[in-house]
Amino acid sequence: MIYALGFLGVLIVYLVAQYNGFIVLKTRIQEALSGIDVQLKRRADLIPNVVETVKGYAKHEKGVFAEVTKARTALMGAQSPQEKAQADNMLSGALKSLFAVAEAYPDLKANTNFQDLQRQLEDTEDKVAYSRQFYNSNVLDFNTKVQMFPSSLIANAFAFKPFEFFEAEEEAKKSVKVKFD
């Protein structure tokens, strides 16, 4: 009887510890996600300035501006991590074509304000990448725990589901086609 009680006690302590372990990891993931949000917002906030600066030199490239603005709106409206990842990739692509266009305007390239904005954008891009890396490494920890025995039993009992990774899609890696028309 005493042994049974003792065993039950140990079991309960173990269960509680495991459950709390899940909660800690989950909170860390949420924190990491809001870290990504901060960087994405910083990035979106820079866009209007960039567009205005480029417009001052290259009024006729309306297609590119529309694309960048559209991508920015999509990013601001995105809710789930997947949507955000997608919108961010779209924005990266649009910005790439914007900067490719800027290459054709030497005056614009020499503008210190433009250079500064470009540097800031590069920096936020890096920051998005690093916060994504932090998010993903936390997701990896959580998902491993969800799938590994015996913690998988507790994950099942409390319906802890693996999280999706925040992924940079192929679109961001593709080279940009530049059209001059």
Added chain:
Amino acid sequence: MTVYNQISENKTKTFVIMFFFILIFSSFFFLLGKYFNSPWGYFFLGFFISLASSIGSYFYGDKLVLMTTGAQKADKKTFFDFYTVAQNLSIAAGLPMPSLYVIKDSSPNAFATGRDPKHSVVCATTGLLEMMDRTELEGVIAHELSHVKNFDILLASIVAVLVGTLALISDWVMRSMWWGRGSDDDDRSSRNPIFFVLLIISLILTPIIATIIQLAISRKREYLADASGVLLTRYPEGLARALEKLKNNSQPLRKATSSTAHLFIDNPFKKKNSSWFINLFSTHPPIEERIRILKNL
């Protein structure tokens, strides 16, 4: 070994070192007191000095280290790459942003200090910042942030201060014994020569013990920090190239002292003033070996 094991190991070692420091220091003063015929007075003097410097090293170790190296605060505008790289990598590591300092010296080197990630400092020389491109700098900063993350900085900073105190005191005792001998020879006859011999032995031993402690805490740590730094940047090549550049530089860092040497990413004294004896007691693992390991990752 996970990061969490490393953290608790570092904290334990910190307390063990503080304990032994106080013990050895007080007994050393006891011996000194025996020689001057007032053992307990000296014992308590030693006890309080060592206690104070232990507690002081915990709270102000980083500031003392920064002071002795002559480091100055780095601002974002002048040191844009340094600042943003540190900011980015702290995001990746999930750490609060460390305070950044620079040493105005053309010898490339860097170190981290502080007592925990919330009170951490990363410091680089201007030589390093000029010499490295962004990926190499990322390698170096990631290495330093790994020291921050696993609390190596706590242990290393405390050892720096305690070794410094030891050096200062043994120097002072050595001098006062040397110069004080002629003036008060009225009671010299009552002094026990055995304690004098013991004192001399311990004066010789203390710097050796101090060096051995520095050795014990720093060599393995550099490999570990290299590896976990690469986990942050995901680019071993960057750190490997940075270490290559450090290897090829033979200019010693002027502001480094033997008590702070083990903090740096690469041995600050370089080859110029190293003999076979110093190599034997080198605080840093051979840099070629570190590069080789990184290239094989």
